[in-house]
Amino acid sequence: MRLLDAAASDLATHLARNGRVPWGRALVDDVREAGLTGRGGAGFPVWRKLSAVAEGSAPVVVANGAEGEPASAKDHTLLVRAPHLVLDGLQLAAEAVRATTAVVYVPEGLAAQAVRAALAERAGWDALPVAVVVAPDYFVAGQESAVVAAVEGRQALPSDRLTLTVRSGVHGRPTLVQNVETLAHVAQIARYGPEWFRQCGTAEEPGTFLATVSGSVRRGGVYEVPHGVPLGELLAQAGGPAGELRAVLVGGYHGTWVPAADARIPLSRKALGSLGAGVLVALDAAECGLAVASEVLTYLARQSARQCGPCLNGLPALARAMSDVVSGARPEQVARLADLVERRGACHHPDGAARFARSSLAVFGDEIACHLRGGCAARRTR
Incomplete structure (x- = not known):
């Protein structure tokens, strides 16, 4: 089941829909064959980060749910609707790299409440205890080096790191920082396999991604779509334009504008360079x-x-x-x-x-x- 179809806020419903955590998978191989890339914005191959962290001693794994950009709501939606799916992925990633510390980094509010409630339900059930670290609500707080700083108890500000976080992150330990959506995909790849994951998307960019659609559309919200879907098709899922469009911002405040006339362009990194964190803002023609x-x-x-x-x-x-x-x-x-x-x-x-x-x-x-x-x-x- 894809992420939003598999969503369940309580453990009993989650287990009924998805089953238990599939421990003991060759996760790095599965993720490599699936072609999963990070859903936080950079689009880096997940298996490479897993492999690098696994080479170190006493790793740390962090589920990054900091969503500082005002136009994005997909991580918040996922944590509120499917916290157990994210926590499954966190546990599986921790097993794959032999981590000794696991953290969920999330802004205070409904998402943090959902995570804490889910962790309480899973008490004594998970292989590794999970700590919750509160993410401040500003734009750069989700950058990888800022996440490391926050987990260490320092101010969540990015820094110019000479050593890769996968080699030396939290207190000098190898650290895996993955977006919460990425970890939810990891959980489902472990359950259903890489071939299942590749049934959606394109050969170069398999799978689905969560898109936050806002602006001049009739039904703004979070939608799950395959990589490569035409821009116009996603706008149609959001009820279509609320009026004549001038352009659509793809990738959020660090993204790029796509003219409204280019509605057939596929939503993929190959076509656009970057999808960022899946943020789309439709600009009405009446706006400057x-x-x-x-x-x-x-x-x-x-x-x-x-x-x-x-x-x-x-x-x-x-x-x-x-x-x-x-x-x-x-x-x-x-x-x-x-x-x-x-x-x-x-x-x-x-x-x-x-x-x-x-x-x-x-x-x-x-x-x-x-x-x-x-x-x-x-x-x-x-």
């Missing part, structure tokens, strides 16, 4: 794309860790430059600053902001031309 881009970049600048030059100085300057474009300035300064901050930060936050800024300039070229003339291509502005 440049104004929205300015708001997002202002938000990203405020949400930075402020630990390196690109975040401390570059992102605020980038946000001001986009605001100037909204006011009628030429866009060259935005492009120049995007080049300056990219690949120079202590984490990937500046890279995501630069990608979003460039995409905004590319897709909203008609808006730029109108703003240079003192007008706006949208029927109204924000």
Whole structure:
């Protein structure tokens, strides 16, 4: 059963739908054959991280449920609706790497309550006790190095790590940090096998992913779809556009804009470069794309860790430059600053902001031309 079909908030229903944890599987082999990649945004092959962590001594495994981006709700939905599926995957990953510590990292609220209730039901049943660490509610708190810092009891801020977390993470121990959706997929691959997992998706990107759809659609929410599904088909599942669309933001605030005319484009990394954490925001034609881009970049600048030059100085300057474009300035300064901050930060936050800024300039070229003339291509502005 796929994730949302298998969802059950209580242990009895979960066991009736999914059965017990399938201990003793050759999990690394299964995950490699399944082609599972991380669902937190980076899309890294999961089996590689499992293999690397398993080589170390006394590993730590962390289920990362920090969901700091305002447009994303899929991790929250999964933890509330299917906490046992995530915990099954966490236990199986811990067994595969011979971990001695397991942690769920989740924001306080309904998701944390669901996890704690599920852990209480599983008391004495799991192979490894699980601790809950509260994730702060800000954008960069879910980055891998920030997760390590939080589990160690420090402030959840990303850092420029010279050693890979899989080699030296929490208190110097090899650490597996996996998104909660990824771990839920691990649980079902262990139950049903890699061939079952590959029945959905594409040959290059098998399986399903959880997509959070919001903006100008009739039924915003979280949907589970195969990799490679056309953009328009996912929008149709969300009830279709609520009006004429200008573009769709794919991949969230670190993502890229897809013009509404490209509704047939497949939702895959091969086609789009990245799906991020599966966030899609539909922009109505009545909205000014440049104004929205300015708001997002202002938000990203405020949400930075402020630990390196690109975040401390570059992102605020980038946000001001986009605001100037909204006011009628030429866009060259935005492009120049995007080049300056990219690949120079202590984490990937500046890279995501630069990608979003460039995409905004590319897709909203008609808006730029109108703003240079003192007008706006949208029927109204924000």
